[in-house]
Amino acid sequence: MTADGHREDKRRKPSTPGRPRDGRIDAAIIAATRELILETGYPALSLSAIAARAGTTTAAIYRRWSGKAELVHEAVLSAETLDPPTGSGDVRQDIRALVEIVRAMFNRPEARVALPGLIADTVASPDVHSQMIARLAGDLPAFESRFGQERRDDDRLPMLAEVVAGTAIFRILIRSDAALDDAWVDQMVELITERWPAG
DSSP states (O other), X not given: OOTTSOOTTOOOOOOOTTOOOOHHHHHHHHHHHHHHHHHXXXXXXXXXXXXXXXXXXXXXXXXXXXXXXHHHHHHHSOGGGOOOOOOOSOHHHHHHXXXXXXXXXXXXXHHHHHHHHHHHHHHHOXXXXXXXXXXXXXXXXXXXXXXXXXXXXTOSSOHHHHHHHHHHHHHHHHOTTOOOOHHHHHHHHHHHHHTOOOO
C-alpha cells in the first residue's frame, strides 16, 4: 500500500472502449514527473505530488501506470532517444552511435537523479523489470545484426549493449558527478574497437 492509498502491484488497466486516453494528461504527468524528480529526488517523489503538479488525480495516473517505478521509468528513460544506425559500413562509427545513444538515455539530469532508486524498485518488480529490458531490447536489434552478435540463451540484450549501458550505469551510481562526456564516449569506443575481431 502506498501513501496515496493504492497497491504498488496494481496492474495498468486497459482503456475503456470508446474513451481513448487524453494525450495531454499523459504529457502533463510525464512533464511533472521529470520536474519533481529534480526537485525532490526519487525516494521522496510521490504520485500525489505528481498528480497535483500535472493538474490531475492519482487515479488518472494509476489508469496509465502500475506505480511510481513504471511511471518514472517511462518519464526518464524515454525511447525517443534511441536512433539505431542505418548501417554505415564502418564498425567503429556504428559502435560510436551505440555509445552516443546510451549516453543520451542515461546522462539527462532527471535520469541521473532517479537511477539509483529506480534500479532498486525495478529489480523488486518483475513486471517493471521486464518492461525496462523490453524498452532497450526493442530498439537494439540493428546493432546486434550489424555486429554479427547472437544473443546467449534467453538473453534479451546483446552483449555489446550490456557492456556500454552497464558501464554508463555503474559510472553514474558510484560517482553522481561523473560526466558521460565526449571523453567518456571516445574512451568507450577505443576500448571496444581495440579488441574487436577483424571482419
